[in-house]
Amino acid sequence: MKTKLLTILAIGMIAMTSCSKYPPSSGRLTEDLAVYTKYDVTANFSDYKTFKVVPYVSYINGKDSTTLTDANAMALLNEVSKNMVSRGYTAVTGATKADLGLNVTAIKNTTTTVYSPGWYWGYPGYYPPSWWGYPGYGYGYPYYPTYISSYSTGTVLIDLVDLKKPVGNTVMVRWNAYIRGLLTGSHSQADVLKCVDQAFIQTPALVTTQK
Amino acid sequence: MKKIILFLAVFMLITGMVQSQEKPASLGFRPSSYYTFSWNTTFTMGDFNKWVGNASPAGFDLGGRYFINHGLVAGFNLGWQRVSQSYGYQTYHGTDGTAITATNYRFTWMVPFQGVIAYHLMSDKMVSPYLGLGIGGDYMEHHLLVQEYDLYATRWDFSLTPEIGALLKFGFFSQWGALVAFNYKWTTNQIEGLDHTSKNLQMCNLKIGLSYIIR
Numbered sequence: 001m002k003t004k005l006l007t008i009l010a011i012g013m014i015a016m017t018s019c020s021k022y023p024p025s026s027g028r029l030t031e032d033l034a035v036y037t038k039y040d041v042t043a044n045f046s047d048y049k050t051f052k053v054v055p056y057v058s059y060i061n062g063k064d065s066t067t068l069t070d071a072n073a074m075a076l077l078n079e080v081s082k083n084m085v086s087r088g089y090t091a092v093t094g095a096t097k098a099d100l101g102l103n104v105t106a107i108k109n110t111t112t113t114v115y116s117p118g119w120y121w122g123y124p125g126y127y128p129p130s131w132w133g134y135p136g137y138g139y140g141y142p143y144y145p146t147y148i149s150s151y152s153t154g155t156v157l158i159d160l161v162d163l164k165k166p167v168g169n170t171v172m173v174r175w176n177a178y179i180r181g182l183l184t185g186s187h188s189q190a191d192v193l194k195c196v197d198q199a200f201i202q203t204p205a206l207v208t209t210q211k
Numbered sequence: 212m213k214k215i216i217l218f219l220a221v222f223m224l225i226t227g228m229v230q231s232q233e234k235p236a237s238l239g240f241r242p243s244s245y246y247t248f249s250w251n252t253t254f255t256m257g258d259f260n261k262w263v264g265n266a267s268p269a270g271f272d273l274g275g276r277y278f279i280n281h282g283l284v285a286g287f288n289l290g291w292q293r294v295s296q297s298y299g300y301q302t303y304h305g306t307d308g309t310a311i312t313a314t315n316y317r318f319t320w321m322v323p324f325q326g327v328i329a330y331h332l333m334s335d336k337m338v339s340p341y342l343g344l345g346i347g348g349d350y351m352e353h354h355l356l357v358q359e360y361d362l363y364a365t366r367w368d369f370s371l372t373p374e375i376g377a378l379l380k381f382g383f384f385s386q387w388g389a390l391v392a393f394n395y396k397w398t399t400n401q402i403e404g405l406d407h408t409s410k411n412l413q414m415c416n417l418k419i420g421l422s423y424i425i426r
Contacts, residue, residue: 021320023269023295026356032300034313034358041308181358202302202310 031185035198039175039205046208048099048164051089053081061108072189076104079193080158083200088208099164105157154183158199175206240384241335242424247274247390249420253292258409262402263317267294272418282331288345292321313358322350325372337380345372349398355405368400378422392418
C-alpha cells in the first residue's frame with residue numbers, strides 16, 4: 001500500500017512540476033512583427049514643413065554595412081515618404097534644404113547590443129548618412145531612444161532627424177521607429193509596409209499644417 | 212504528459228480488478244482515507260473572464276482526504292493551473308512618447324493550496340457523493356506578453372472553494388477509483404497595472420481524476 005501511495009504521489013508531483021509556467025503557444029510571439037516608436041515629447045512637429053528621405057536603405061549585418069536600392073528598399077522608402085506627405089509635410093529634393101531628414105536602416109544581425117551616444121545605434125564604425133548636407137554630423141537624442149538589446153531577429157529602423165535646428169555637430173532625432181521580427185517569421189513586403197504605416201498611426205503627434 | 216496519465220489509468224484499473232477478484236463478495240468497505248490526482252479544467256468568471264476568457268484544460272490537482280468520523284473527511288489540495296489567451300495585435304501608448312504595437316498575450320499561472328473539509332454520503336458504496344469546502348490560498352502570476360516584453364505581477368491570496376463531487380470506486384473492493392468534482396473558487400487575488408484591472412478573481416473548476424482508496 002505504501003508503495004502505491006508513494007507512486008501516485010510521485011507521479012502527481014512529477015506531472016505538476018513538469019508543467020511549464022509559460023503556455024507553449026506564447027513562444028511564437030517573437031515570430032510576429034512588432035512596431036515600436038518613440039518621439040521627442042518636447043518637439044513641436046508643426047514647426048517643420050519639409051522633409052527629405054535618404055534615397056537608399058542602409059543595411060547592417062554584423063560588422064558590415066552597405067546600402068540597398070532594390071525594389072524592396074524603394075518600396076520601404078516610398079511608404080515612409082507617403083506617410084510624411086499624408087501628415088502634411090512636403091518632400092524636397094536636390095540641393096533644397098529640408099526641415100526634417102529620414103533615414104531607414106535594415107539590420108540583419110549583430111552582437112553589438114548597447115546604445116552609446118555618439119555612435120549610431122551603438123555600432124562603432126558606422127555613421128549615419130550625411131546625404132542631406134551635414135557631413136560629419138552625428139545623431140543626438142533629446143530623449144532616451146527606443147532600442148532593443150539585440151538585433152538578431154531582423155529589424156528595420158526609421159529615424160527622423162531635425163535638420164532645421166542642429167545642435168553643434170549634432171542633428172537631433174525627434175522620432176524613431178523600429179519594426180522587428182522580420183527574420184523570425186515569414187513576412188511579406190506588404191506586412192512590412194503595413195508596419196511602416198502603423199509606426200505613423202501610433203504617433204499622432206507627428207503632423208504639421210502647411211501655411 | 213498524456214502517456215503518464217494513460218499509464219497511470221491502466222495501472223490502476225488492472226490493480227483494481229486484480230484486487231477485487233481476490234476479495235470475497237460483500238457490500239464493500241468504508242475507507243479510512245484516499246488520495247486523488249485530477250486533471251483540472253478552469254473556467255474564469257467575472258472580471259477574471261475579461262482578462263482571459265478561454266476555458267483552460269492546463270491544470271492538475273493532488274489531494275488527500277482522511278476520514279474523521281463516518282462521512283466527515285479533512286484533507287488538503289495542492290494544484291497547478293494556467294489560463295491563457297492571445298489577443299492579437301494591440302497598441303500601447305506610454306506617457307513618454309513611446310508606443311508599441313505587437314501581439315498581446317495574457318496568462319495567469321496559479322498554484323493553489325487548500326485545507327479541505329467534506330462530507331461523504333454513502334462512503335462505503337461504489338459511488339460516494341460529497342460536499343466540501345476548501346480554505347486556503349494561491350500563489351498567482353499574471354503575465355502580459357507584448358512580443359518580447361514580459362510584464363508581470365505576482366500575488367498571494369486567500370481563497371474559498373465550495374465543491375461538489377463524487378468518489379467512484381472501480382469495484383466494491385477496489386482500492387482504485389475515479390473522482391469527478393466541480394467547484395467554485397473565490398479569491399482575494401487581483402490584477403492591476405497590466406492594462407487591466409480585476410479584483411476578487413473567481414473561477415469554476417471541473418476536476419476529473421483517479422483516486423487511491425485506503426481501507
